[in-house]
Amino acid sequence: MQNRAPTGLGAWQDAHTGGNGMYIDRFVTTGYPGMLLLHGNGDVLERTLRPGEKILVEPGGLLYKDSTVQMQAAQMPLKTGMMRHGMYLAEMTGPGRVGIQSMYVHHHAD
Numbered sequence: 579m580q581n582r583a584p585t586g587l588g589a590w591q592d593a594h595t596g597g598n599g600m601y602i603d604r605f606v607t608t609g610y611p612g613m614l615l616l617h618g619n620g621d622v623l624e625r626t627l628r629p630g631e632k633i634l635v636e637p638g639g640l641l642y643k644d645s646t647v648q649m650q651a652a653q654m655p656l657k658t659g660m661m662r663h664g665m666y667l668a669e670m671t672g673p674g675r676v677g678i679q680s681m682y683v684h685h686h687a688d
Contacts, residue, residue: 604645616642620681627672634667638682644674 605614618641625633627647634652643649652669670676 602643602649616677618677618679620679623678623680625676625678627670627674627676629673631672633670633676635670635676635678637666637668639678639680640668640670640676641679642675642677643670644676647672647674647676 605612622641627633648671650669650671652667654665654667656665
């Protein structure tokens, strides 16, 4: 298996929301089947999206997605805090599988 360079919402989210960003690694095999083992926190829920079906996921909850699933940032009209930043979710559009973890580390304690 080869590990490809991170892509995703990371730099865009950092620039626009001041967050930690989100990075996605892509794992590809060439010429033979491979196996990738992932660990998710809490329960891992898998949703199979039909073509054109959409689901909104908090970016920290995303564990994996098929390469056929399209992802883009979706700003929610919710405004919170003194800086009035909007909330961003990852909008996933099928077809394909999406793996969501029910619990994740949002902020690291020092």
